[in-house]
Amino acid sequence: MSEKLLEIKDLYVSAGEKEILKGMNLSIGKGEVHVIMGPNGSGKTTTANAIFNHPEYQKIKGSISLEGEDITNSKTDEIARKGVFMSFQLPEEIPGVSVTNFLKYAKNKITGKNVKIFEFKNELQKNMDELGIPKEAVDRSLNVGFSGGEKKKNEILQMLMLNPKLAILDETDSGLDVDAIRTVSKGIQMYKNENNAVLIITHNTKILKSLKVDYVHILVDGKIVKTGSAALATEIENEGYAKYKG
């Protein structure tokens, strides 16, 4: 058994009156690739938000820990600095802040020290080349006027630059063309090593093809109802969730 990275225990989460997560359990070890699949509205994005202690979601019960440290009530930015990253289903636009400046600033915050400009630029260039992001793109305002696919690629670029311990990818593959899905997959492979982990939220098995997936979890109505190997994803793709609902 590998070393524990993230541990969610019996988590109940509500937004206002609405109960969303109802006894969620999830355990991710270092070096692992996990996949969460589940019907629309089952609580996948909420799980990611809850890990980041999003202020809109109240934790009614349960706990979340990172490398054994309780982060249930830590602030979002502290959790990020402890090494959690999330690729957003809908990334936000920040007018007037270039991708480069944003990444430099975020990296300073995450690492707690000022990046060395030369190294930073090289690393950025290398990652952009790998992801096929054009040079000019990083001088543009973050996500402003980016196409859906460009936004997703930019999330992967951020993941590579910020190099978290745990990367949560919320439907990063949705709305991407075939080549872009391959690019995102490549980005994940570049990032992945035996000390970090990925949690992929997806409706699609395509992105999983070139990845070595360790666990697939089926989330229905706020709970994990089944955990299996990569084969489970294919089963869902063929048969849907009917078997696991109600």
Place this chain on the structure above:
Amino acid sequence: MSKSQIEDINRNIYDIKNEDNYDFKMKKGLTREIIEELSKQKNEPEWMKEFRLKALDVYESLELPTWGPDISELDMNDIATYVRPKSKLNSSWDDVPEDIKKTFDQLGIPDAEKESLAGVGAQYDSEVVYHSMKEELIQQGVIYTDMETAVREYPDVVKEHFMKCVPVYDHKFVALHGAVWSGGSFVYVPKGVKVDIPLQSYFRLNSPESGQFEHTLIIVDEGASLHFIEGCSAPKYNKVNLHAGCVELYVKDNAYLRYSTIENWSKNMFNLNTKKAIVGKNAKMEWVTGSFGSKISMLYPMSILNGENAKTEFTGISFAGKGQNLDNGFKVVHNAKNTSSLVNAKSISKDGGKCTYRSLVRITPNAGGSKSSVSCESLMLDDISISDTIPVNDIETDDVIFSHEAKIGKISDKTIFYLMSRGLSEEDAKAMIVRGFAYPISKELPVEYAVEMNNLINLELEGAIG
């Protein structure tokens, strides 16, 4: 710790105050005797003294404006109008007195010069105390001096232009300015001369109960070009304070002028400044303005497009915090064929601060083929702050393309969450969003001013924590 205490601490960097140290201070209130005394002090020619006295009459005959922010708190009799610092005009930094130097040092003037800015004219209280200009500019015939010297040494040019662009009848504070003006910059760029490094003037108020009435007169002759930067930052006082400066810009045919300003007044200031440009044929006038501080600001730079194909652009931002009412905007008169104006105005308000964008676009019947595009955008950092837009559009011909767009926005919680998930604290996230909002203005400023503006934004924002 209470909010106001934190604000005080945060402003310390800019609120540097020297002990009152001047050899002459006017009696409170305004009389003909005071004006005569002032003129004598300045060793002025008779015509200027007469001009001042005439302006005083106009001042007395005009009423306070009945629109805009309430300025009744301003007691005109309580303002000592003339404060002269101990130092005389210096051409070398070494000769500037120590305490004055310290203040300027903290404002970064020598650094700015080091970075090869063309010249530094710094106004301390009402007189220019430090002044220098690069040799090569002098050889090209560029004149850059303080206004008093210009009155004495270039009487013909001054007489022809002084308060012709902004006549004393414009409003009460312009008339007051005409009567008591003191200090400021004079620039003349001869025909065809392109000044390729920015000229800058730096002045600040440093005396309780004193008004500042500096006069800036810039003439960019035909085919010439210039970038002039005015920066000011004032220390804080408890007493009401008035700034009623006047800026007159003449951009002759085929000339180019960019006038950039960063204003950071202490939070008790009434900033009632008047700025106007007359723009000739094929000429271009660009305004870049960052307006910070002050209690009340009424500031509406104006371009009069008098020649065919004349163009103007206005890019400005205002930031109003607690207790501030910034009534700023831009005015343009299209008075010739095929003229164009482009306005990009932004405002930020927080802690109950109020920002109003008040504008005038007038297109006269002889300005066919003209274009005007106005965009104003405001960002409110909380629910108690106020933002307003009061545009007056007076379009007297059909042959124009005109557009006006206004947007009011707030910082969304989603955006803050996104940035916090990248390791930024809530304050860092807000500051980043606000700096991004201001970027279209800061990118137009020379880098050291852009940095100062970002610092001011950070200081203003930090005041909100508590």
